[in-house]
Amino acid sequence: MQKVPLMINGELVQSATSSYIDVTNPADNSVIAKAPCATVNEIQQAIKSATQAFESWKNVPVTERARLMMRYQALLKEHHDELATILASETGKTFDDAKGDVWRGIEVVEQAMNVPSLMMGETAENVARGIDTYSYIQPLGVCVGITPFNFPAMIPLWMFPLAIACGNTFILKPSEQDPLTPMRLAELFKEAGAPDGVLNVIHGGKEQVEPLLTDPAVKAVSFVGSVPVGQHIYRTATSNMKRAQCFAGAKNHTVVMPDANKEHVLNNLVGASVGAAGQRCMAISVAVFVGEAQSWIPELAERIATVKPGLWDDKDAGFGPLISPQAKARVLSLIKEGKEQGATCLLDGSDFSVAGYENGNWVGPTVFSDVTTDMDIYKEEIFGPVLCCMAVDTLEDALALVNNSPYGNGTSIFTNSGPAARKYQREVTVGQVGINVPIPVPLPFFSFTGWKNSFYGDLHAYGKQAIRFYSETKTITSRWLEGDIPSGPNLTISMD
Ligand code: NAD
Secondary structure (H helix, E strand, O other): OOEOOEEEOOEEEOOOOOOEEEEEEOOOOEEEEEEEOOOHHHHHHHHHHHHHHHHHHOOOOHHHHHHHHHHHHHHHHHOHHHHHHHHHHHHOOOHHHHHHHHHHHHHHHHHHOOHHHHOOOOEEEEEEOOEEEEEEEEEOOEEEEEOOOOOOOHHHHHHHHHHHHOOOEEEEEOOOOOOHHHHHHHHHHHHOOOOOOOEEEOOOOHHHHHHHHHOOOEEEEEEEOOHHHHHHHHHHHHHOOOEEEEEOOOOEEEEEOOOOOHHHHHHHHHHHHHHHHHOOOOOEEEEEEEHHHHHHHHHHHHHHHOOOEOOOOOOOOOEOOOOOHHHHHHHHHHHHHHHHOOOEEEEOOOOOOOOOOOOOOOOOOEEEEOOOOOOHHHHOOOOOOEEEEEEEOOHHHHHHHHHHOOEEOOEEEEOOOHHHHHHHHHHOOOOOEEEOOOOOOOOOOOOEOOEEOOEEOOOOEOHHHHHHHOEEEEEEEEEOOOOOOOOOOOOOOOOO
């Protein structure tokens, strides 16, 4: 049985631990590898290695750091299929979707290649007589990333390439449920020429995260995962005087106006709701139909019913199994509660399984209508292939509903009305808005800007905000004396 190595100071090392977590194939729950719970000593070694590597890495010219990212981008593209295969076998995602997971990460590496211009500061000449002011962007030191199971390529790649391109060093603690993909990402980073210690990877669960949140050498913590863990990590990291950005859970609504193009709406909602088995933080889990658009709900359920889950290498599969038996049990229990609490179950995927893989974590596509805000299927993030359909009379009602949600990750509106779209984009209290685009995940030259309970912190992932998150600004005020030296002390705060 393959034991997943750690990466410490550029070396792949087998942990000295006796405690391991099974990495499984979610299609049948067979064990495919064992992830070590790194020891305290190993975590300290990773912190030490990152601390020492920072002393030289911060002095490597920004152009050379950018070139490392160029080589890394080329290697990731070369190994795209291989990475997607590893990713699909440990997550169950279909091969094409796994390729998409890797690709959205490669796009962030492409953004990191632009680091020389992204790290340019500001200048102003002659701000007072003979005085110029300019700023530099400098790295912070050791940064940490804690990542979830659902995008094992994209989310680690949201973090370490940009942090490292800025001149920092990094410790990644990937999800214990699918550590093989991030490990391969780390190996390829070394192959691209990353110096030893610039990227370290440790494995395990919450016990392995804790020391990273309290060690004074760690300057910044990036986290993506569930709300309770995000809140805990934000509180612990900030109370230990670190900066933190914590991306958390979501409940994303789409609003369907009656003037929208019906065909476009139905086609888009199928993939946005049940794609990746609904295990996307930007999945559409609530569709709010306004006025006459409510009559489209049965047809939407019929279309979603045509999507068949299957194995990752089955070309006809629309999506794969859920990540674990626990995730499946949770989703099935929420579906049951939805029925008991009075929602109409138009399509029930509770009893779905794939022939020969009956032990897998399968849940078929599921659609509820007549959902109300007091039901658990509305209040909880289901994180499964379940769409809740709701009905309201007006755009104002839809806005009030969405704005009352404690989450604010993503939302979308389908309409042919410019004024309706503009009202929605202006008034909705959600950080990422799609207009006739169901899942509005921004490309990496923008930032990933969740709000409310979907994000704790202020500077978001990738884009210019990530450069600010992973750096300090140093502002220099300079005077070079020429001719007569001003006489006498200046006892005021003025620069003249
Ligand atoms: P999770 O919170 O269970 O785990 C995330 C990471 O935190 C893992 O590395 C895990 O080992 C670690 N962890 C777990 N418990 C911990 C604890 N008590 N203390 C410290 N670390 C701990 O999340 P998950 O199930 O892997 O991922 C699914 C969740 O992630 C969903 O809620 C989803 O919405 C969210 N997510 C959010 C975004 C976003 O951008 N907002 C993106 C992807 C996923």
